[in-house]
Every structure is written in structure tokens, then in C-alpha cells.
Amino acid sequence: MTDPSSIRLRLDATPAALVAAARGAPAAAPAAGEWTPTDIVRHLIVVEREVWHVRLAQLASEDHPRWEWAEPDRWLGEPGASLERLLDTFAADRAMTVLSVDALGPDSWTRRGTHATFGELDLGGLLGVLVDHDAEHLASFDVQADAPL
DSSP: OOOHHHHHHHHHHHHHHHHHHHHHSOSSOSSTTOOOHHHHHHHHHHHIIIIIHHHHHHHHHSSSOEEOOOOOOOOOSSTTOOHHHHHHHHHHHHHHHHHHHHHHOGGGGGOEEEETTTEEEEHHHHHHHHHHHHHHHHHHHHHHHHSOO
């Protein structure tokens, strides 16, 4: 089982890491077809809302939920929003995720569901997928920051 305190720290740390990464990256896409910092934040917003919030609610209310692979594109809300506004939106959405995890309580770390790609996951395993997804997108900023202008 994944260590709840370690996962909780990573969940809490992501918004600040995203702020630092997005602010430090060039605003333009690093290459044709690549995402800008704004695109990445918009993606993380939609994934937080349409994947993690939904799956945590299912884990709280269903016996052994089943999850399909989902990789939403980008959040289309607030089309003119600044990067700062989007970062605030993500932080608020992540805070809701953390509240949902906390509301499940310590006994819920043994609750399980089955993911079409990852197989059977307990709460820690599901949250491990979440933080790995965060890390993948945070790492993409390192590439963007090093891209030629």
C-alpha cells in the first residue's frame, strides 16, 4: 500500500510546483504541436475535474468501481483567462481533491476499484496514478524551459 502521508504531501505540493514551472517557462509552445504552459494548466484542470474528482466520488460511494482510461484534452472554460487565473483555478480544484481524500478517512485507503489500464487499485494506487500524471506534466516544463527561443 502506498504511504498516505507521502501521497498527501505530493498532492499538496503540486500547485506550488506548477506555479513555479509555468511562470518560469516561455509562454510559447516549445515546438509545433507542443502545448504551451497555459495548455498544460488547462489540461490539468480538466483532468482534476473530470477524472480525479469523479473517481474519488465513485470510490466513496460505490463498491469496487470500474474506471476506463481517460485523458481529457484541455479545459475550455474561461477562454480569455490569464495563466495566473488558470493556476489559481487548478489550485482550487486540487484543494477540493485533497478535501475529498481527507473526507474518505484513513480506513478508505483499503477501498479498491479496477482501472482498465492499471488493474486493481486501492486508494493509494489511484492517487499514485494522479501524482505520476502531475509529475509527467511538471517534467515537460523542464523541456520547455530549455527550448530555444
